[in-house]
Amino acid sequence: MKVERKCKIVSKERLNHDAVYMVLEAGDMVRTSCKGPGQFVHIKCGDSLLLRRPISVCSCQEDEPEDLVAIAFEVRGEGTQWLADRAVGGTLDVMGLLGNGFSIKPEGRYLLVGGGIGIPPMRGCAQYTEGRSTAILGGRSADKIILRDLFERECAKVLIATDDGSLGHHGFVDALVRQELEQDRAYDAVLACGPKPMLRNVAKVAAEFSVPCQVSMEERMGCGVGACLVCACDMKDGSRKHVCKDGPVFDSREVDWDA
Ligand SMILES: Cc1cc2nc3c(=O)[nH]c(=O)nc-3n(C[C@H](O)[C@H](O)[C@H](O)COP(=O)(O)OP(=O)(O)OC[C@H]3O[C@@H](n4cnc5c(N)ncnc54)[C@H](O)[C@@H]3O)c2cc1C
Ligand code: FES
Numbered sequence: 001m002k003v004e005r006k007c008k009i010v011s012k013e014r015l016n017h018d019a020v021y022m023v024l025e026a027g028d029m030v031r032t033s034c035k036g037p038g039q040f041v042h043i044k045c046g047d048s049l050l051l052r053r054p055i056s057v058c059s060c061q062e063d064e065p066e067d068l069v070a071i072a073f074e075v076r077g078e079g080t081q082w083l084a085d086r087a088v089g090g091t092l093d094v095m096g097l098l099g100n101g102f103s104i105k106p107e108g109r110y111l112l113v114g115g116g117i118g119i120p121p122m123r124g125c126a127q128y129t130e131g132r133s134t135a136i137l138g139g140r141s142a143d144k145i146i147l148r149d150l151f152e153r154e155c156a157k158v159l160i161a162t163d164d165g166s167l168g169h170h171g172f173v174d175a176l177v178r179q180e181l182e183q184d185r186a187y188d189a190v191l192a193c194g195p196k197p198m199l200r201n202v203a204k205v206a207a208e209f210s211v212p213c214q215v216s217m218e219e220r221m222g223c224g225v226g227a228c229l230v231c232a233c234d235m236k237d238g239s240r241k242h243v244c245k246d247g248p249v250f251d252s253r254e255v256d257w258d259a
Pocket of ligand 1: 056073079217218
């Protein structure tokens with residue numbers, strides 16, 4: 001069930017020059033609409049802006065008196081700048097939890113791949129699998145590798161790739177996915193979130209090693225509830241799916257990567 005709530009900002013922390021980590025008090029949102037890691041919230045950003053902005057749930061928990069939802073986001077434009085400027089104690093108009101999330105089992109072991117602003121939702125997967133999963137985190141440079149300390153605490157292993165070589169492997173995350181699967185392909189699945197070219201390459205490597213792969217798509221969104229088609233994603237079978245309603249997570253074999 002989708003719910004819309006006024007959520008109080010209970011903490012806010014700068015992760016780097018552009019990224020912010022925020023914890024929200026979310027009423028009974030987790031109790032009523034949590035399906036698992038990989039869902040998102042749709043936040044009204046500013047009075048003059050018509051559209052909400054989709055932000056992944058980084059972690060969430062049922063709590064008393066109110067459930068807690070943590071998000072991590074990068075300032076990209078007007079909406080996320082407005083969000084970053086909100087003060088602790090203020091309230092946000094939040095719809096959630098939306099979307100399907102990753103299909104994972106708590107006793108499973110997964111290869112979690114997050115690129116840039118695709119890193120936050122992978123944290124929920126790390127927590128859910130309680131230290132068994134491996135994380136591969138990528139970004140343009142060392143400062144873009146957010147939440148690294150949390151992944152190091154909550155994963156069996158963490159590998160890093162940066163485009164400029166300032167931290168970890170010099171290059172893209174798919175090279176590390178290949179390296180890891182060459183050594184160990186006994187993962188239940190590869191789970192990935194990031195820009196489409198990254199997802200396409202990660203899906204290709206997973207397919208080569210015959211490891212199932214789920215991808216969380218970062219399409220632009222309008223309504224967030226399946227009513228406007230802004231978020232349409234082309235599927236291999238010729239159909240178009242709504243990232244907001246049918247996703248954001250899809251089996252990588254369903255997606256038409258050439259569209
Ligand atoms: C399901 C989902 C989950 C997301 N989770 C997160 C998250 O956890 N953390 C986070 O930082 N961001 C996340 N995003 C991206 C975030 O929604 C956009 O960065 C935000 O909407 C930009 O709004 P703006 O008003 O600040 O910028 P705008 O002025 O609207 O755009 C500024 C720039 O950001 C680009 N942009 C806009 N939307 C997206 C998008 N969906 N993906 C990639 N680039 C975009 C634009 O092309 C433009 O270059 C998610 C997006 C989706 C669809
Ligand atoms: S954002 Fe409107 S249909 Fe998905």
